[in-house]
Amino acid sequence: MQEEPQKPKNSAKKYYSKPYPKQHQPYPGLEQKMKPKPDCGETSYVGHNLLLNRRALITGGDSGIGRAVAIAFAREGADVAISYMPAEEADALDVKKYIEQSGRRAILIPGDLPDEKFCQKLVREAAKKLGGLDIMVLNAGYQQYSTDILKLDTEQLERTFAINVFSMFWMVKAAIPLMKQGASIITTSSIQAYKPSENLIDYAATKAAIVAFTRALAKQVVKRGIRVNSVAPGPIWTALQVSGGRKTSSIPAFGKDTPMGRAGQPAELAGVYVLLASQASSYTTAEVYGVTGGNHTI
Numbered sequence: 001m002q003e004e005p006q007k008p009k010n011s012a013k014k015y016y017s018k019p020y021p022k023q024h025q026p027y028p029g030l031e032q033k034m035k036p037k038p039d040c041g042e043t044s045y046v047g048h049n050l051l052l053n054r055r056a057l058i059t060g061g062d063s064g065i066g067r068a069v070a071i072a073f074a075r076e077g078a079d080v081a082i083s084y085m086p087a088e089e090a091d092a093l094d095v096k097k098y099i100e101q102s103g104r105r106a107i108l109i110p111g112d113l114p115d116e117k118f119c120q121k122l123v124r125e126a127a128k129k130l131g132g133l134d135i136m137v138l139n140a141g142y143q144q145y146s147t148d149i150l151k152l153d154t155e156q157l158e159r160t161f162a163i164n165v166f167s168m169f170w171m172v173k174a175a176i177p178l179m180k181q182g183a184s185i186i187t188t189s190s191i192q193a194y195k196p197s198e199n200l201i202d203y204a205a206t207k208a209a210i211v212a213f214t215r216a217l218a219k220q221v222v223k224r225g226i227r228v229n230s231v232a233p234g235p236i237w238t239a240l241q242v243s244g245g246r247k248t249s250s251i252p253a254f255g256k257d258t259p260m261g262r263a264g265q266p267a268e269l270a271g272v273y274v275l276l277a278s279q280a281s282s283y284t285t286a287e288v289y290g291v292t293g294g295n296h297t298i
Contacts, residue, residue: 016039019256021251023251027144028085029239029243030063030090030091031067032090038067038266040265041266045075053077053078055131055134057082057133058073059083060082060083060139062082062095064236065188067266068270069139069269072273074099078104082109083113083122107126109122113140113162113167127178132178134182137185145247147199149201164210176221179224182225183225189231189288190204192207193297195295218285227285229286230287232292236266237265237266
């Protein structure tokens, strides 16, 4: 008996659209303590073997966008390694459960990305335990709001660039020799690269750098048969927002300034990462895909 097709829903009302409760967590924050908890596709994402037996490494795979991508990749048939900070162990163990329920291997590798040696070790360990590396999603990010550049200290500036930009260089250098033709690298940029907020001056600068990095790298490694693309999210409900990424007082209105009138959920990005990781996008490289709720990137 053929299943009834799902009726399309109004995208503006498909996910949570009420004001968010005010909340704050110490950095880096835990997704399971958020109210409401982000939707990462745990009960909704259905795979179609688009990544069957592929081997993927995802940074920041414990929560938010990285978590949604890890769940989607596993349901598409990939084995998945995720990196995360030790303080995020509870979230990491939870996503491991979803990966394994899909019948795929889950590799957990804790550590801190500002450490170049850890970035190198992370790539090598993931490739060794997975038996190779076909996909690398550079998703982890650091965001702390700052209302005045005169009060933006060097420690925050350096950490923001180390996590968001420098780690990409270190990990790519370690990964390329291990990747074969047909491999895919996907970075995570942001609407902030195109429409920067005044309170995210350092974060926005890193996201613009990621766009340039992605496009330049794509042209350099295409001769190796490796594609490189980026996803630029708009306001997405993740632990990044409640652990210093924005003012606590602004949490209730988060995402309300988009044409859709709401923030996005991590689940709404997973399909784009799957597309860019799969052979369905074999003619796509050096591209940036916006998932922004209507605040276009160009």
